[in-house]
Amino acid sequence: MxxxxxxxxxxxxxxxxxxxxxxxxxxxxxxxxxxxxxxxxxxxxxxxxxxxILLADRIAAPIWFRSVLPKYDDAPSTIRTTLGPDEWAVSEATGGRLVAEELEGAAVSVIEFEPVLKDEVIPEGEAALLEIEEYPKEPEKSVVELSYVVPYSYSPPKTFGLTFNYWVDASSDSKTELEFVIETPEGKQYNLWGKSYSGTLGSQPARIDSRDLTLKQRLGLTIFDDPAPRVFSSKGDYRLLLTARSIPGEEPTRVYISNAEFYIPGNVHGLLGADHMGAxxxxxxxxxxxxxxxxxxxxxxxxxxxxxxxxxxxxxxxxxxxxxxxxxxxxxxxxxxxxxxxxxxxxxxxxxxxxxxxxxxxxxxxxxxxxxxxxxxxxxxxxxxxxxxxxxxxxxxxxxxxxxxxxxxxxxxxxxxxxxxxxxxxxxxxxxxxxxxxxxxxxxxxxxxxxxxxxxxxxxxxxxxxxxxxxxxxxxxxxxxxxxxxxxxxxxxxx
Amino acid sequence: MALLEVRDLKMYYKTLRGHVKAVDSVSFDIERGKALGIAGESGCGKTSMAVTVLRLLPSNGKIHGGSVKLDGVDIVKLDDEEFRKSIRWKKISMVFQGAMNALNPVHRVGDQIVEAILAHEDVSHQEAVTRAEELLDMVGINPKRYKEYPHEFSGGMKQRVVIAMALACNPDVIIADEPTTALDVMVQSQVLKAMEDLRKRLDLSMILITHDLSVIAQTCDNIAIMYAGKIVEYGNVIDVFDHPTHPYGMGLVKSFPNIKAERTRVRSLPGFPPNLLAPPKGCRFHPRCPLAGDICMEEEPELIEIGSNSHKVACHKVDMLERGVDIWEQ
Amino acid sequence: MGAVSATEQERSVGHGEVILDVENLVKYFPLRRGIGQSLRREPERAVKAVDGVSFNVKKGELFGVVGESGCGKTTMGRTILRLLEPTAGRVTFEDIEVTALSVEQLKQLRTRMQIIFQDPYESMNPRLDVHRIIAEPLRIQGMVSNSKDAIPYIEKALEDVEMTPPEEYLYRYPHELSGGQRQRIAVARALVLNPEFIVADEPVSMLDVSIRGEILNLMLNLSRERGVTFLYITHDLATARHICDRIAVMYLGKMVEKGPTDSLVKHPLHPYTRALIGAVFVPDPKRKGFGKVLKGEVPSPVDPPSGCRLHPRCPIAQDICKEVEPELVSADDNHMVACHFALG
The missing domain is CATH 1.10.3720.10 (MetI-like)
Incomplete structure (x- = not known):
């Protein structure tokens, strides 16, 4: 023992x-x-x-809440679309066209406007008068409108946004305008962003965000209003319209648009939702x-x-x-x-x-x-x-x-x-x-x-x-x- | 009639790998005032036998038959409550191996005896104190040391205190399990002398369990030698020590060194005791026995009386052995 | 078992050269003083376990040291091997002064001096198997580089302790062996370095009586056939008497008597030895009767009695015993006793 x-x-x-x-x-x-x-x-x-980060809206709920909690019935999940030359449809093209280009391995959409033939010597005298009649009185605006259809079938989101970089290569006598519009299924258009420039422009970021004050002002809203529910108030196909207008100069005007991303952060996301950064x-x-x-x-x-x-x-x-x-x-x-x-x-x-x-x-x-x-x-x-x-x-x-x-x-x-x-x-x-x-x-x-x-x-x-x-x-x-x-x-x- | 009659007592421990037959058909008698020594190697079932008689079995131990008659009453048949109330400590008490180390170091020695008395007898505290002092005196300790603590006592004195506690309820039978094993020879001698005196004075019966044959020779009237859960030899100490007849008993007695006898080579028994989970068939000693024959491997020998004086031996080859051949001659 | 008859044991002692010489060996264990005691500048007290012991052991001899627990016999054995550092005194092994050796020299000496411990269950690391237990001294001493090289040594050691065939035991664990087998393994471990001298500290006290003989006879054979010298430390005079050539009796850190076994057992001179022999029981019911034992208990080794340490318990003590400590003096050839009155 x-x-x-x-x-x-x-x-x-x-x-x-x-x-x-x-x-x-x-x-x-x-x-x-x-x-x-x-x-x-x-x-x-x-x-x-x-x-x-930014995979969803801040503090998004788990996606399966949609089938469990009525409050989340058709809560939006994240829509994130990269818009490259292949995605854009050209819905109008006057005096210009969309060209796909490869820059440093990334596809860049290039809107190319024809130059005005100014290098032709304007005849003087009689001939000049004749010639002048053939030319428009005012320099004509060339327009290229890119569109993309976003089907939306959820309740209104809290926010949305579009980001892209753009730069313009043009002669100094040219003028370029860029504009972003969302067209609702009902045909109502919201003009959310617009810029105009003369001549060449270096790379610029465009950050269109529904929470921006300028955007709200542009839409005539107060700072306490929220544009997103207004814009995406119904279900259906929304059209994103990116319009470039140009008064071309002597050289061809090229508007470059890269890394365009349209984004509606979801209120529901993944198995467990998202944190304050949308992670x-x-x-x-x-x-x-x-x-x-x-x-x-x-x-x-x-x-x-x-x-x-x-x-x-x-x-x-x-x-x-x-x-x-x-x-x-x-x-x-x-x-x-x-x-x-x-x-x-x-x-x-x-x-x-x-x-x-x-x-x-x-x-x-x-x-x-x-x-x-x-x-x-x-x-x-x-x-x-x-x-x-x-x-x-x-x-x-x-x-x-x-x-x-x-x-x-x-x-x-x-x-x-x-x-x-x-x-x-x-x-x-x-x-x-x-x-x-x-x-x-x-x-x-x-x-x-x-x-x-x-x-x-x-x-x-x-x-x-x-x-x-x-x-x-x-x-x-x-x-x-x-x-x-x-x-x-x-x-x-x-x- | 003997005071305590044990007949065919069987106690097995249940383990994961089967039953351990620690006590297997053990029978013996003790007369009033006599002492029986139970000898055997460690693991032979000596202690198990004692706790079986006192029904202090661990949860996996169970009595599988047999009887223990105390004054003619079979105490195996009593229920636990009755046994606790009327038998344990009152009639039969026990001194456990190493019990002297189990004294509580923070309580006074006397108080511990008093506690033992009060636990079993319905007496006043004052009576118990008086009794405790008597008991201390009885085992040869000055009652004035009642108020001392165990660490102030030497080993021998602690052992006496434990014996005094076992005597607290005036039992008829006292079972002492290796009461002097950890003590030095001189102290052992003192303690055993005190026990012997007490036994004679109180007319106590005693079962002394020890591996030390010299202690049994010195203090007991009868001896039972156990091997692998069975008694293999039983008899008067003089008969058994003079004419050990079972091969094991003979080996044990002859291997025990004797300082007073002539100087001889120390003997030993080759081999070691069997595993009680799977004891050998037939005689359990046969793997170590120089005389073992075919019958020993098949049949279990009965404990049979040889000569007179109720000297009993469980061996098939007993005829050969009675002639006094020293089978362990080396 | 080898055939060594009782008569062969009765060899004359005093022959042969001295292999171990112990001179005035002292080992105190200081007691820790409490802060109060330190502040009061009480003198540092100590357990005087071994207090000036001198003796020698001859080559091939079985020398027994007998005493009750607390007499210092175990401490003495450890101190001789310098498993404990001596407080004072000198131990000489052949011509080497053990007490003066450096750690490195001591390590070398360990191959020649070994020890067998009391408890075979405790003396082996339960996590090692037999093979590794026996190989350990060889590896420590750098005598083998891997366990495979050790096998021949181990097998020989196992054969020496009669555990055959050795292969059967090599890979068993201590808990798979019986007590006697374990103690044989312990002996084999001590033997594997081929030592000349072994301290056997109570090697059989934990074993069953029937197998004690095996180990004792093993020691006897090793001493007689291989010339190994043993210092057999025990409380059991009866076993010492059976195997030892000479016996020394210790009491409270002192050696009180030493002499050839028969002379000492049959004609003890010191009152303590007499009482010790008288207290030993005999496995013979016809010789019943309690011998006269000494009164009282062994005093504390912290404050041993003055003069002869036995005097408070001694039946023949007189005034001188309280004052003067008796020296060990020769009674006759080889038999020495430390008592003022033993010889008169």
């Missing part, structure tokens, strides 16, 4: 044999496997990447798995490795080293972790690695104490003395006899440390101390808090990252407790 006191090593197959009998452990393991799968295959689970929340959640898992695992691994090393060295060597390190542990344990992390996080800068290192730096003490106490008892064990009697050095004893015997303890501790690392990271990110360049669950919550998820009751923004954190943490706790139960039955209560 007394023979059982020696704890025997447990082989991997036996461990698994015991582990698989524990339902909670298996639940935890399954959950973690799902997360790992999601983390690995993240790019295949979403068409977007987490840095893409896809599902994508953020999925890519957040990667970050959370890797931060959790690496912080736990680093802290446990440091703790184990310190614990073994202190416990085995004792003396001044031990005394000093244990006081350091006491001090670190007495410091409230989160506030110091906030301060250090702010000083050291926001990067994932800084966060991992910070979390590790304040999480190794528990392991160190546990390992030290275990080492204190192990170093008195006879097999250690037996090794010394054969001439073993301290390093040998620590590596060969102490380390393998504390590993089971440490292993379970490490699994249990993962959720706390994940939670700490989430807390830091939530407080805005996370790496702003990467999507993490904490960051999602941070944005949700900062950009109106609470005020708009956008629970679909808040709940998924919360649940993701909860389930992952819970899963690791299940696994850790099960591992502890198997490897260290005596320590079950304490951990």
């Amino acid at each position: 007394s023979k059982n006191k020696t704890q025997t090593g447990i082989s991997a197959p036996t461990f698994w044999e015991q582990y698989r009998r524990k339902p909670l452990g298996m639940v935890g393991l399954s959950i973690v496997i799902v997360y790992v799968f999601v983390a690995i295959f993240a790019p295949f689970l979403t068409p977007y990447n987490p840095k893409q 896809d929340l599902w994508t953020q959640l999925i890519y957040g798995t990667r970050i959370s898992l890797s931060i959790g695992l690496s912080a736990a691994a680093i802290s446990v490795a440091v703790g184990t090393a310190v614990g073994i060295i202190c416990g085995y060597l004792g003396g001044v080293v031990d005394e000093f390190m244990m006081r350091v542990v006491d001090v670190l344990m007495a410091i409230p972790t989160l506030p110091i992390l906030i301060i250090l996080g702010a000083i050291l800068g926001k990067s994932v690695w800084n966060i991992v290192l910070l979390i590790s730096a304040f999480a190794w003490m528990g392991t160190a104490r546990l390992v030290r106490s275990q080492t204190l008892s192990l170093r008195e064990r006879v097999f250690v003395e037996s090794a010394k009697a054969s001439g073993a050095s301290d390093a040998y004893v620590m590596l060969v006899h102490i380390l393998p015997n504390v590993l089971p303890l440490v292993f379970a501790g490490m699994v249990l440390r993962i959720p706390s690392a994940i939670l700490t990271e989430a807390s830091l990110s939530f407080l805005g101390l996370g790496d702003p360049r990467v999507a993490t669950w904490g960051r999602m919550l941070h944005n949700a808090r900062g950009f109106g998820a609470f005020t708009t009751l956008a629970w679909w923004w808040l709940v998924p990252p919360g649940l993701a954190i909860t389930f992952l943490s819970l899963a690791f706790v299940f696994i850790g407790n099960t591992v502890n139960e198997i490897l260290n039955p005596r320590y079950r209560e304490r951990s």
Whole structure:
């Protein structure tokens, strides 16, 4: 009976044999496997990447709300069309034409107007009179109207916009006008934008946005009115009309239009909606798995490795080293972790690695104490003395006899440390101390808090990252407790 | 009639891999005022037998038959409540192995005895204190040390305190499981002497469980040698020590070093006890027995009386052994 | 078992050269003072585990050290091997002064001096198999570079402890072996470096009686056939008596008597030895009766009694015993005793 006191090593197959009998452990393991799968295959689970913004309107709801909530019945989903030379239809062309051109690999629509034949010498005298009659009195305006039909079958959107770049290549005596009009299915035309220039013009961006004040003024609206619901008030085919007018000069006038994009941001988007920047929340959640898992695992691994090393060295060597390190542990344990992390996080800068290192730096003490106490008892064990009697050095004893015997303890501790690392990271990110360049669950919550998820009751923004954190943490706790139960039955209560 | 009659007692532990027959058809008698020593190697079922008699079984242990008659009453048939109320500690008590280390270090020694008395008997606190002081005196500890703590006591004294606690309710039978194993020889001698004196004075019956044959030779009237859950030899100590007849009993007795006898080579029994999950067929000792023949591998030997004086041996080759051949001659 | 008869054991002692010489060995374990005690400048106190012990062991001898728990016998064994650093005194092994060696030199000496521990369950790392347990000393000493090279050594060591065929045991774990087998493995591990001297610290006290003989006889054979010298530390005078050539008795950190086994057991001179022998029970019911034991208990080794340490318990103590500490003096050839009145 007394023979059982020696704890025997447990082989991997036996461990698994015991582990698989524990339902909670298996639940935890399954959950973690799902997360790992999601983390690995993240790019295949979403068409977007987490840095893409303006995929939808700010705080757009999940798309499946349309079939669940009557309020979202025909909420618009995002319409985003790139308008290149192939898309535009030429609905009117007087004295000019649409030419497709390739510039630096991008298709550019070029509206080309014929030059006026001014280089012909105007005859003088009689002949001149004759000739003059043949010419129009006034320089004639050449017109090219490009049109594109947008079918629209939703309730009115909150906003819409068109962006493009344009530049004009023309002689200085020419004049060019550009105009953008939307024609409703009822035939009503809204003139939303217009510019006119003389001669050559460098590249200019055109940003037509329904929220612009100038646009509202142009339509005769007050700043509190919203043009989008007026323009897209009914369902049907809308025509986008981009009209170029030119009083040509001696040279041909060429109006270049590139990167034209028409855009109605949707009120519903994707599996989980969109954030305040119109970025896809599902994508953020999925890519957040990667970050959370890797931060959790690496912080736990680093802290446990440091703790184990310190614990073994202190416990085995004792003396001044031990005394000093244990006081350091006491001090670190007495410091409230989160506030110091906030301060250090702010000083050291926001990067994932800084966060991992910070979390590790304040999480190794528990392991160190546990390992030290275990080492204190192990170093008195006879097999250690037996090794010394054969001439073993301290390093040998620590590596060969102490380390393998504390590993089971440490292993379970490490699994249990993962959720706390994940939670700490989430807390830091939530407080805005996370790496702003990467999507993490904490960051999602941070944005949700900062950009109106609470005020708009956008629970679909808040709940998924919360649940993701909860389930992952819970899963690791299940696994850790099960591992502890198997490897260290005596320590079950304490951990 | 014997005070305690154990007949065919069987107790098995249920484990994942099957039943462990820790006590397998054990029978013995103890007269009032006599001491029976139970000897055997670790794992032979000595302790299991004791806890079976006291019905202090772990949850996986179950009595699978047999009877334990105390004054003619079969106490195996009593229900648990009745057993607890009228038998355990009152009639039969036990000194556990290592019990002296189980004294609570933060309570006074005397208070711990008082607590034991109050737990089992309906007496006033003052009466219990008086009784505790008597008990301390009885086991040879000055009652003035009532108020001391266990750490102020030496090992031998702690062991005496544990014995005093076992005597708290005036039992008829006391079972002592390795009561002196952790003690030095001189202390062992003192403790056993105190126990012997008590036994004579109180007319107690005692079951002494130990692996140390010299302790049994010194303090017991009868001896039962157990091997793999069974009694293989039983009898008066003089008969058994003078003429050990079972091959195992013989090996055990002859391998025990004797400082007073002539200096000889120390003997040993080759091999080790069987796994009780799958004990060998037939005689359980046959794999280690130099005399083992075909019958030993097939049939389990009965415990049969040889000679007079109820010396019993469970061996097929008993005829050969009675002639006194030293089968372990090395 | 090899054939060594009882008569062969009765060898004359005093032959042969001294292999181990211990001179005035002292080992104190200082007690930690509390802050209050430090401030009051109370003198540092210590457990005087071994307090001035001198003896020698001859080549090929089985030398027994007997005493009750707390007498310092185990500490002495450890200190001789410098598993504990001695407080004072000198240990000489052949012509090497063990107490003066550097760590590196000590490591070399470990191949010649080994130890077998009491608890075969504790003395092996449960995570290692037999093969690695026995190979460990070889690897530590750099005698083999990998475990494959170690196999011949291991097989030989296993054969030496009569665990045959060796292949059958190589890859078992300690928990798969019986107590006796484990202790054989422990002996094999000690033997694998081919040492000349082995401290055997209670090697059989955890084993069942029926298998103690195996280990004791193994030691006897190694001593007789291979000339290995043993320092057999035990509380059990009966087993020491069976295998040892000479026995020394320790009480409270001091050696009180030493001599050839038969002389010491049959004619003990010191009152303590007499009481110790008297207290040993005999497996013979016809010799019932409790021998006279000493009154009281062993005092604390922190404040041992003045003079002869036994005097508070000694039946023949007189005033001088409280004052003067008796020296070990020769009673006759090789038999020495530390008592003022043992010889008169």
